Amino acid sequence: MKKSFVPLAVVTALLFVIAPILIARAPYESEMLLIQKIFYFHVPSWVAMYCGLLVCAVGSIWYLFKGNRVADRYAESAAELVLLFGLNGLVSGPLWARKAWGVWWQWDAKLTSALLLWLIFVAYLLVRKYGGPGSEKLAAAVGIFGAAVSPFVYVSVNIWRTIHPKTSVVPDIVKNPAKGFAAPLLVSMLAFVLLFVLLLMVRVYLAAHQDALDELYLAHED
Amino acid sequence: MKPRHLAIAIWSIILMAAPLFAFQPPPPGQSEFVPIRELPPSEQLPAAPLLVIAYAFFLALMIFYVWTVWRRLNRVEREIHTLEQRTTRSSR
Numbered sequence: 278m279k280k281s282f283v284p285l286a287v288v289t290a291l292l293f294v295i296a297p298i299l300i301a302r303a304p305y306e307s308e309m310l311l312i313q314k315i316f317y318f319h320v321p322s323w324v325a326m327y328c329g330l331l332v333c334a335v336g337s338i339w340y341l342f343k344g345n346r347v348a349d350r351y352a353e354s355a356a357e358l359v360l361l362f363g364l365n366g367l368v369s370g371p372l373w374a375r376k377a378w379g380v381w382w383q384w385d386a387k388l389t390s391a392l393l394l395w396l397i398f399v400a401y402l403l404v405r406k407y408g409g410p411g412s413e414k415l416a417a418a419v420g421i422f423g424a425a426v427s428p429f430v431y432v433s434v435n436i437w438r439t440i441h442p443k444t445s446v447v448p449d450i451v452k453n454p455a456k457g458f459a460a461p462l463l464v465s466m467l468a469f470v471l472l473f474v475l476l477l478m479v480r481v482y483l484a485a486h487q488d489a490l491d492e493l494y495l496a497h498e499d
Numbered sequence: 500m501k502p503r504h505l506a507i508a509i510w511s512i513i514l515m516a517a518p519l520f521a522f523q524p525p526p527p528g529q530s531e532f533v534p535i536r537e538l539p540p541s542e543q544l545p546a547a548p549l550l551v552i553a554y555a556f557f558l559a560l561m562i563f564y565v566w567t568v569w570r571r572l573n574r575v576e577r578e579i580h581t582l583e584q585r586t587t588r589s590s591r
Contacts, residue, residue: 310546311546311547311550312546312549312550314550315549315550315553318553318554318557319553322557361560361561361564364560365556365557365560368553368556369553369556369557372549372550372552372553373549373553375544375549376544376546376549472561476564476565476568479565479568480568482572483568483571483572483575486572486575486576486579487575489579490575490578490579490582493579493582493583493586494582496586497582497585497586
């Protein structure tokens, strides 16, 4: 594994120690009070998921057009992390919604499209696992499709009528650090992105080992 | 107008009027948005358990994922080791 892994892991661990302290000290939002604190890792979860989407899309394009195995390893690993961070977003969202909106789930444009995007990546991993020989290319196409859909999921709150807050919430918080919401959010975001990078490194390491094993099996059969 | 037609007309009016009599005005306060702070305590949801569940779920999910990767990595390394040993033995 890369030499940068251990220092990165230390920094990430530190950020995950600092983040809860900052979140606990952050002021209550005037309408939602305590439950709003889910925001500090609900939003970073989606940020990490979008990082995964980007890596998966770039890796898939690279693999489809250049046939690079390393790029495919990155795409597969990133797709698994899209599922992981997406699941956290999909679970933390309803927990927040139950208190703020009075319902666990609402079939509106934002929530439904986010669920569908997550399901596209479930399909990606199912294709890779059960698709048989050559499924990597089909999965790469699914990954590119998922990444192409993702901007629509992000802006859906601005296009359609939905009870989910608009995309302007996060930029507004970052632009007004005096309110006290920006620091915990930015630290959490950084922690989640670094955690994503760490998990990606570990998962790519595993994928490289799996490829080595496949090659050994082929050599053994010959 | 024949008596039969008159009877049909009267019955139609009675049937159409029934929903109007059945309609009850909503109790005061239900037709408007009630701020969450003004809800009676019996209808308020505590926020702390939801927040704790959300954080605990994230922690459990990450631990579970790292465990699955560690397990898969161990299995692959074991298989690589076995195959390498078999290859060395067969080449002797």
